[in-house]
Amino acid sequence: EAQFVRRLRADGLIVRPWHAPGGGDVQGYSVALRPKVAGVKPICHGGQRLARDLSLPALRARWGPSSDPATAIAEWTRRRDSAPSPGREAQRIRAAQRQEAAHEIQGVIVRLSAVDPGDRQTWASAAGEASGVLANLSARLEPTRPGPIAAASDALAAAAQTQAPTPHGSPPADVGAWRDLAAVAGQAAMPGGPVAWLAVVAELRRAARAIEQAASARRDAHLAEQGARLAGAHLEALHARWRDQRPAPVVAEHHRERDFGL
Numbered sequence: 719e720a721q722f723v724r725r726l727r728a729d730g731l732i733v734r735p736w737h738a739p740g741g742g743d744v745q746g747y748s749v750a751l752r753p754k755v756a757g758v759k760p761i762c763h764g765g766q767r768l769a770r771d772l773s774l775p776a777l778r779a780r781w782g783p784s785s786d787p788a789t790a791i792a793e794w795t796r797r798r799d800s801a802p803s804p805g806r807e808a809q810r811i812r813a814a815q816r817q818e819a820a821h822e823i824q825g826v827i828v829r830l831s832a833v834d835p836g837d838r839q840t841w842a843s844a845a846g847e848a849s850g851v852l853a854n855l856s857a858r859l860e861p862t863r864p865g866p867i868a869a870a871s872d873a874l875a876a877a878a879q880t881q882a883p884t885p886h887g888s889p890p891a892d893v894g895a896w897r898d899l900a901a902v903a904g905q906a907a908m909p910g911g912p913v914a915w916l917a918v919v920a921e922l923r924r925a926a927r928a929i930e931q932a933a934s935a936r937r938d939a940h941l942a943e944q945g946a947r948l949a950g951a952h953l954e955a956l957h958a959r960w961r962d963q964r965p966a967p968v969v970a971e972h973h974r975e976r977d978f979g980l
């Protein structure tokens with residue numbers, strides 16, 4: 719929870735907690751874009767108004783019990799001019815972890831294959847988590863203008879919205895794996911450029927297809943057609959474009975030089 723607050727503020731958002739009556743525990747929050755013109759009042763939006771799964775109770779259900787609630791409270795109430803405590807999001811990610819992330823998604827897809835297509839909550843949760851990974855990739859690889867990664871993220875985020883409020887029970891399956899993937903994607907500006915993320919995008923495309931197939935099996939047109947299918951199409955096009963941009967393997971160049979006597 720503390721990391722969530724730090725990340726929002728690091729991205730330039732205004733974050734305001736909602737306290738229980740009498741100044742008790744934080745029960746909700748609002749966010750706003752920081753005005754670029756002095757004197758303009760920011761427009762705040764509550765988490766639940768943005769999406770059902772962005773209410774603070776729904777987020778806490780995904781995160782699981784906090785091992786250090788005092789740290790979260792300290793972040794919610796921290797003054798703007800005070801330095802935040804260092805968190806996991808400040809750790810540097812190794813470039814090799816991109817490939818590890820692709821393998822991690824493969825494992826998630828295998829485990830999803832055992833989930834009943836009728837378990838809409840689990841599939842909607844997977845759509846929301848995959849959307850978050852893509853959002854992190856987009857913020858780093860499409861910094862000036864939203865592109866196909868952002869479009870795929872938006873499509874999966876829409877698919878993740880269940881008709882009923884998100885239950886505030888135990889965290890969904892594989893939330894830890896998705897969280898690790900999001901952390902890696904959050905540092906997508908590592909050497910190699912977008913093409914270096916080809917394997918990760920390929921697996922996220924497979925995840926979107928799995929979500930679509932489960933939705934189709936239970937005849938859930940909203941999730942299948944408006945969400946996962948659209949996300950899969952965006953990722954398919956992106957994957958094809960990046961695949962064509964890959965440099966030719968060095969070994970192939972060596973063979974060409976030898977074959978032609980160059």
